[in-house]
Amino acid sequence: MLTERKREILKEVVLKFIDTGEPVSSQNIVANTNLGLSSATIRKEMAELEKLGYLSHPYASAGRIPSDKGYRFFVDNYINKNLSLNSKSSNEVLLSSKKDISKEINKDMEFEVILKKSSEQLAKMTSYLSMIVAPTIYNSKFRHLEVIELGRGIFLLVLIIDTGRVFKRNLFFEGNYNSLDLQSAANILNLNFKNKNLSEVVNLNLKIPDFDSYLIPVIKKIIDTIKKIIDEALVYNNVYIHGASSILNLPDFLDIKKVHEVIKLIENEYMLVDLLLNISEDDSFIIKIGSEICDEGASDLSLVASRYKIYNQSTGTIGVLGPKRMNYFKVVQVIRAFIENFKEIFS
Numbered sequence: 001m002l003t004e005r006k007r008e009i010l011k012e013v014v015l016k017f018i019d020t021g022e023p024v025s026s027q028n029i030v031a032n033t034n035l036g037l038s039s040a041t042i043r044k045e046m047a048e049l050e051k052l053g054y055l056s057h058p059y060a061s062a063g064r065i066p067s068d069k070g071y072r073f074f075v076d077n078y079i080n081k082n083l084s085l086n087s088k089s090s091n092e093v094l095l096s097s098k099k100d101i102s103k104e105i106n107k108d109m110e111f112e113v114i115l116k117k118s119s120e121q122l123a124k125m126t127s128y129l130s131m132i133v134a135p136t137i138y139n140s141k142f143r144h145l146e147v148i149e150l151g152r153g154i155f156l157l158v159l160i161i162d163t164g165r166v167f168k169r170n171l172f173f174e175g176n177y178n179s180l181d182l183q184s185a186a187n188i189l190n191l192n193f194k195n196k197n198l199s200e201v202v203n204l205n206l207k208i209p210d211f212d213s214y215l216i217p218v219i220k221k222i223i224d225t226i227k228k229i230i231d232e233a234l235v236y237n238n239v240y241i242h243g244a245s246s247i248l249n250l251p252d253f254l255d256i257k258k259v260h261e262v263i264k265l266i267e268n269e270y271m272l273v274d275l276l277l278n279i280s281e282d283d284s285f286i287i288k289i290g291s292e293i294c295d296e297g298a299s300d301l302s303l304v305a306s307r308y309k310i311y312n313q314s315t316g317t318i319g320v321l322g323p324k325r326m327n328y329f330k331v332v333q334v335i336r337a338f339i340e341n342f343k344e345i346f347s
Helices: 004-020 026-032 039-051 068-082 088-104 111-126 179-193 210-235 244-248 256-267 269-277 328-345
Strands: 129-133 142-151 154-161 166-172 239-242 286-289 301-310 314-323
Touching: 004 026, 004 039, 004 068, 026 039, 068 286, 068 328, 088 111, 088 328, 111 129, 111 239, 111 314, 111 328, 129 244, 129 269, 142 179, 142 210, 154 210, 166 210, 179 210, 239 269, 244 256, 244 314, 256 269, 269 301, 269 314, 301 328, 314 328
Parallel strands: none
Antiparallel strands: 129 239, 129 314, 142 154, 154 166, 286 301, 301 314
């Protein structure tokens, strides 16, 4: 258990290091805070914090920098505990961020465009790597489908779900079916599938009038295609990643070895998606630091992420990957602004 004095000194070291990127000395603390402590007293406390594992002492520098343990203490005690507080500064960041977002993103855009542009804007506003995973299709609801004749026996299946995502697949049917037949089949499916979860529609017992029984092969083909769409979407979650160049341009990654580690990590899209998908829906925000992210390549990184909801049901994930020396407070508020923007767009 840290004393109040040690807690305050540790907080100031983390804040100063985040701000400057330079090791923090006892003189820095004295000059920039109102703790009312001498340089010698602060130096002694910093030495004890180092022994306890909260600070480290790089090279021959007179200053110290936070360790992963130090960052974790800072995040748990000064970031996570303040997430629910509506302070003036947090509201200012939130409102300013929402204003910037609304200039680029609006509800008239297609679903995929909204997520793509949001990823680009998030990377721009934080200068870090942004990641947005679309809601899993399995929990989404059926909205509508159309079968459009393209000519020469080729038809286009258009499936629309409640999130606004649109899936298109070409279809070929054996037998002599015309556009009216296909429209009748689509009407039957629209009637039976209305407001059903996609997990239900593929196993639903359909009510098909006797006079439309000749359409059963067509309906079966369409349902099989919907099954394939769901299976593909479950395996390949739509993920929008942006800002790789931004993170590599930061002074934290001048060392070529660190650059290679970061590149290897951000190129592993499967691992990044897996990280985001494993966030509990009970968590408002999660912040992972260094080795908490993964075993290799993340020693100099932190991840900030949260779930977001579409139409109060389907959930996706939005997150930022950046240096441990990131402005956690700002990043959390910016991500929160995007989540609120999603709520307004998809309400």
